[in-house]
Amino acid sequence: MPHQLLARIAALLLALVPALILATPASAYWEYGHQTVAKIAYAEVRATTRAKLNALLRHGALLGTPECPVSDMASASTWADCIKPLKDAAGKARFGYAYNWHFQNVDICKPFDLKTPCADGNCVSAQIIRQQARLADRSLPLADRIQALAFLTHFVGDLSQPLHAGDRHDLGGNKVTASYGVIAGRANLHMIWDGYLAERSISTPPGGVMGLIRSTPRSERRALVAGEVTDWSRDSWRVSHDSAYGAMFADPCVETKGPRPVMDEAMVQRLIPVARRQVVAGGLRLAKLLDAALR
Known part of the structure; x- marks a missing residue:
């Protein structure tokens, strides 16, 4: 095969790499x-x-959810989502009461306010506080404390995902159609931050738990855990405005009609540090809450 043809094929493959990466499930x-x-x-x-x-985790079977086993922190972190479809004997959602605990619809286009969306305690920040207190309460049955641990672990992760912390009355970006590179179809802004961007960001070198921690300067780590749940809510709400919506729209608070926005490779590269920060923040903040509850 002529050298020139090989060079052209190599150049074409290199040009396709960003699109192929963006298209990875x-x-x-x-x-x-x-x-x-x-x-x-x-x-x-x-x-x-x-x-x-x-x-505590050695007794995860006490939760009574064999469909959603809990044996370590990783499985505990996904338990609150796994249990959503479970039914009771009457066919009703067994954990339906917890549906609204995963998010808080704080308007990114108005002054920060938790009182209205969390008035009844059915929001993620209120439940983080409640579940930490339940975990710390040694008078509760062991099963209740394990459940509190699973809820707490999951909800701190939810609060770190900015579209769980602030939106534009669009179900956390679920109603905002958007494309991730060549992926369009049913993709939306929430899906991108939940999945495609999250995976790309976490796996970007230096990847893994220690890679994420060590690539975050100690001074930044201290800043991330400063304050309390309300401060962390405001922080994620701000990221929702500035990055989740701000990256896709010239003005995050002005709905525009036209072609669906596209998160291209250049935008992904700008947002990877933001998404990585959110994951690290969630982990460090959860550690702070766990140390306080189990001291």
């Missing part, structure tokens, strides 16, 4: 993202906290 955030947040927390908690976590 991604695990949903509830799986890859949540598990990574949980693993970071497990690596960062005190040794005494880790021992207490292990003691």
Whole structure:
């Protein structure tokens, strides 16, 4: 084969790499993202906290959800999503009461306000506080504390996903049709941040739990865990405005009609550090809450 033809083929393949990477199927955030947040927390908690976590997780079967087993922090992190379709003897959603606990619809185009969306306690930040208190309460049955651990682990991950923390009255971006590279179809903004962008960001070198932690300067790690749940809610809400919506629209608060927005490779590269930060923040904040609950 002539050298010139080989060179042309190589150049074509190199040009296709970004599009092929963008088109790679991604695990949903509830799986890859949540598990990574949980693993970071497990690596960062005190040794005494880790021992207490292990003691609790050995009794995961007490949850009574064999369809959704819990045996370690990774499986605990996805339990709250796994149980959603489970039914009771009457055919009703067994955990339907927890549906609204995964998010909070805080308007990104108005001053930050948790009082209205969390008035009844049925929002993610309120449940983080509640589940941490239940985990810390040694008077509760062991099964209740294990459930609290699973809920807490999952909800801190949810709060770290910016579209669970702030939106434009569009179900956290689920109503915002968008394309991820060549992937269009039924893709939407929430799906992109839950899956495609999450997987790309977490797996970008230096990947893995220690890669994510060590690539975050200590000063930034200290800043990420400063404050409390309300501060972390405001932080994710701001990321939702500035990056989740801000990257796709010239003005995040002005709905525009026209071609569906596309998250291309250049935009992905700009957002990878943002998405990685959110995962690290979730893990470090969860570690702080676990250390406080199990001290």
